[in-house]
Amino acid sequence: MNDQDLARFRHLIEERLAALDEEDRLGRGGQSTVELDQQAVGRLSRQDALQSQAMAKATQARRDGMRHGLGLALERIAEGEFGYCEDCGEEIAEKRLALDPTARRCISCAS
Structure with missing residues (x-):
């Protein structure tokens, strides 16, 4: 992989x-604490809020x-290891x- 390709991947990352x-x-905002006051928020509304918080x-x-993973990919670019399979050493x-710029293995080794 040449310097231009690495620069393109660095920009993508x-x-x-x-x-x-x-x-x-x-x-x-979705991760903020759910109001415990049952009079301010009904039971079902509070359950919905708790579920939304969990999803957030x-x-x-x-x-x-x-x-x-993206940070590790930037480290691999800096070390000259980006684009090479960590198992077999072949180019990805x-x-x-x-x-997926976070890929660390070629298709053969990943499967």
Whole structure:
């Protein structure tokens, strides 16, 4: 993989990290504490709020995992290991990396 390809992937990763930051900003309200006052919120409405809060927290955990994987991909770019399978050492297909820049294994080793 040449320097131009690596720069393109670095830019793609940085764009995805920025998108995750924006999603974090938008999702903060859904993770806030649910009001316990039964008179202010009915029982079913409170259950809906608790369920929404749980889904928001799960979504945040997914974003955190994606952010971690993208950070590791940037480290692999810096170390000159990006685009190579960590198991067999062969190049990972560029189309695979374009879909998932966090991929660390080629198709053969991943399956």
